Amino acid sequence: MNCEKCNQIIPEDSKVCPSCDIENDENEKSEQNITAEPLTAPQVTNKQAQKPEIPRQKLEPVLSVGKILLFLVLMAIPVVNLIIVIKWSFNKNINKNLRNLSRSMLIVFGLTVVLYAYLLFIK
Numbered sequence: 001m002n003c004e005k006c007n008q009i010i011p012e013d014s015k016v017c018p019s020c021d022i023e024n025d026e027n028e029k030s031e032q033n034i035t036a037e038p039l040t041a042p043q044v045t046n047k048q049a050q051k052p053e054i055p056r057q058k059l060e061p062v063l064s065v066g067k068i069l070l071f072l073v074l075m076a077i078p079v080v081n082l083i084i085v086i087k088w089s090f091n092k093n094i095n096k097n098l099r100n101l102s103r104s105m106l107i108v109f110g111l112t113v114v115l116y117a118y119l120l121f122i123k
Contacts, residue, residue: 060096075105
């Protein structure tokens with residue numbers, strides 16, 4: 001423990017500072033603080049223990065096998081596939097799953113064009 005006035009170290013068994021001879025009652029204060037307040041764990045209420053609710057998004061219906069097969073048949077038609085993919089990729093009123101499928105097909109078309117151009121002109 002240190003003296004409040006001169007900040008010198010006071011032995012634990014002494015209540016008086018050896019350098020300035022001032023009585024230091026920190027020992028008594030610390031003993032009172034230890035015995036005065038028992039330690040308790042904070043109380044957690046039921047509301048605090050619950051996790052906050054995350055707002056749920058509206059779920060889109062899953063694409064059926066028939067719709068996926070129709071999509072694949074339309075992708076086999078040369079000019080129609082590009083028109084349909086562009087239309088469905090940017091349409092906000094269409095099923096989200098179908099829109100994402102169309103966007104992925106648009107990315108595949110783009111990569112195919114880039115690869116074809118690379119192979120045709122570079123090599």
